[in-house]
Amino acid sequence: MLRKAACSVPWKRLVRFVPRRDSSKILLGHPRDDNIDVGLAVRTGQDVAVDIFSGSSVLSPGQATGTSDIIDRVLSPLAGTEVGTIRCIGLNYKQHAAEVNMALPTVPTVFMKPDTSLGDPWPAPTVLPKITQLDDCGDYEAELAVVIGKTAKDVSEADAMSYVLGYTACNDISSRTPQFAQSQWSFSKGFDGACPIGPTLVSPLLIPDAAKLRVRGLKNGAVLQDCGTDDLIFSIPQLISFLSQGTTLRPGTLIITGTPAGVGIVRKPKVTITQGDEFHVEILPHIGTLVNVFANAQ
Structure with missing residues (x-):
């Protein structure tokens, strides 16, 4: 069967959003300004104009309609129903x-998050569950995320990049006390909303080499993480190939690729995230800033 590369689509950056003029709709489109950081612009109250596509999903975006709208609320590029299980890489x-x-x-460390952990960028609150609040054990992890665009199984490293639909930013929110109480991390990192992603999905047409990105994590404006993706132990092709061995990765599968140095748990003194904190995951060029503002679950 002839395989069409997932990146051969008529877009370079997509954003999924609620438009200002009709809050009952969810639209998909290309930010009109190629250089705008959508997450920061929305956070600071700027008007972000989007050229609307005919599709309702980044997995099938359709074509430009010739119409535009202004973002009211930016959403996760993927809906929760589209991601299945989220594949996560530690260390x-x-x-x-x-x-x-x-x-x-020597091999990738893999854990999983459920689809219920998927979260939206600000203005949706990023909720800290009660179990995290008990001893103030919330932590941040700025990460590059990869979205698979077509069914992948037993993929070679040489072919792996043809399965990439695009890239986005992720915060792998972690609750350290339950994490360190167990040998498996799916519970402690899989709470509702513990995997916010966004704000844009960027095509490999703009990012031909994912090893040339810069990942930063900022808490309340202070830079806590700052590293190039050339520091990855396992590259994106290696991860896709490894995860697909004996395993079907459906379109919409989300792979989060690990976090750089600077996490809160190893800092002296320890840094945590609590209610009211604002955390930015900035990935440049092209992807921009995922903004999350934290609130306690009641």
């Missing part, structure tokens, strides 16, 4: 392995 930056005094892994 995948050399600098992060060094800060936690761990040897470099």
